Each structure stands twice: as structure tokens, then as C-alpha cells.
Amino acid sequence: MKASEVPRAVAAGMSTASALDLRVDDAVVLHDSNRLAVRLLPCDVLARVAHVAHQAGAEFEVEVARRLAETDSPVAELEPRVEPRVYVRDGFAVTLWTYYKPVPSRDVAPPEYAQALERLHAGMRKVEVTAPHFTDRVAEAQWLVGDRAQAPELADAERELLTNTLRSLRRAIDDRGADEQLLHGEPHPGNLLRTKKGLLFVDLETCCRGPVEFDIAHAPEEVSEHYPTANQDLLRECRILVLAMIATWRWDRDDQLPNGRQLGTVWLSQIRTALDRYGLDAHR
DSSP states (O other): OOGGGHHHHHHHHHHHHHHTTOOEEEEEEEEESSSEEEEEEETTEEEEEEEGGGHHHHHHHHHHHHHHGGGTOSBOOBOTTSOSSOEEETTEEEEEEEOOOOOOOOOOOHHHHHHHHHHHHHHHTTOOOOOOBHHHHHHHHHHHHHOTTTSTTOOHHHHHHHHHHHHHHHHHHHHTOOOOEEEOSOOOGGGEEEETTEEEEOOGGGOEEEOHHHHHTTSOHHHHTTOTTOOHHHHHHHHHHHHHHHHHHTTOTTOOOTTHHHHHHHHHHHHHHHHHHTTOOTTO
């Protein structure tokens, strides 16, 4: 979110909670990307604030979270003191969530990570909700790579690499015909919280349908060793596909991730290495 918009977004989150009889005297910005995460005090609520243009995505996230709460899945919960829905105020879409106080920090052990992801997938198999297919998200990356105006700093050789990798691996994974289900979409370490209630996944707006290997590919490689049902060949393809997708986002002219271009360059190098290592042909 643009720096000039942050004060208005924070005010929208505070006024939304206040109008619902939650006491709000202060607010602390915890995270700022396409959405703002704000801790409201003293009611201790997490407000997630996005432009109203993203209201549909927020409504989808609320619906998924509401349904997963009925399955005992390891996900962050909506704020129980208010109606679970999207609130629109001053041009922003606001959702209210339980705030989880941080616990002593330590790295998540791969077996623990894998167990949490397996529990999440088990809960998601019980949920009936209309969600995009993972290939829809790949198509978004393909569109971005193909639009020079949207990714003007991407050199021709790198553009060709991403174009071919996205196209070939999307086809290869889809052609495998693997079992599919509802997925988190981006269960990387940044979307995993260690809380007093255990490990919890956040940011459900990215949920999609596809093989579980697509989700596992977002986690550190050691995690897959403790997810025994994963197809390793399919997982290898998914890892490179995910790498191509996240590298693509870093070249978006509107990308706001700090050091995004630098990361994009590193990931392009990793894509080349992975393709060579596994003898995969991105031109097929």
C-alpha cells in the first residue's frame, strides 16, 4: 500500500472496530504489502485493510476461514466478538481477526511444519467452496511476463526464460492428472505463525484448487521429507513452477516488496540451475 494511503487505511480499521463497540485507542502497523495488517488496542484485534477493489478477495478469505474453523484446521480465526464479514469504510475493505501474541521465536522444525500442513490439507478436504484453479494463478504470471508495459525492467532473455518455464511446467503438472483439492496457495514460512495455540496458517485469500504438491512446494525443502504421500517428481516440477511465479511478481512495476528486483534476479538464477540439475526442458 502506498505510504500516503496508510494513515487513511489505519483510520478505516480503527473506526470500523469502534463502530462495532470494540474499544480502540491506538493502532500499530504490523505488516504493509498489498494489504495492511494493524493491531488495534486495547481490544487486541487484528484488522486487515485493503482497497475496496479487493473486496471480493477479502470476502472469499472470510468464507474460507469461517468454514475451516468448523474443521479444527490450524488457521488464524476471525474475531469472535463481531459478525464475520467484510466491512467497507472510506474506500477500504476491512476484516477483523483474532490477534495472536507472539511466543518465543525459534525455527519451525520440518516435521512440525509438515504435520501442520497435513492437518490443514485434511481440513480443507472437508470444505466445499468455489475456488480458482492453481493454473489460473499461473496464467496471471504468464500475462504479467507477456506485458512489457507491466514488467518493463525484465530483460528479453529473462522474459523468455520465465515465459517458457511457466508454460511448460503448467502443462506438465496439469497433464499428470494428480488428485486435487482445496489448497492454501502460499503456505510459505511468512504465512505461518507460532502461537500459544500452536502453528497457525494465515492469509487464506490465496486459496486455490490443485495437487497438494503445489502447496508443499512453497515450504522449505526439508518439510517435504516429512510429508510421506507427496509425489517427489510432481513436487520437483511444482517447486520450479512456484519459483518462476514468485520471480515474476518481483518484476511487476507495481511490486512493493523491499529488494524485490534483487530477489527476482536471484530466483531467475535458481530457476536456471534447477532446470539444468533435473534435465528439464522449458521449451517443450
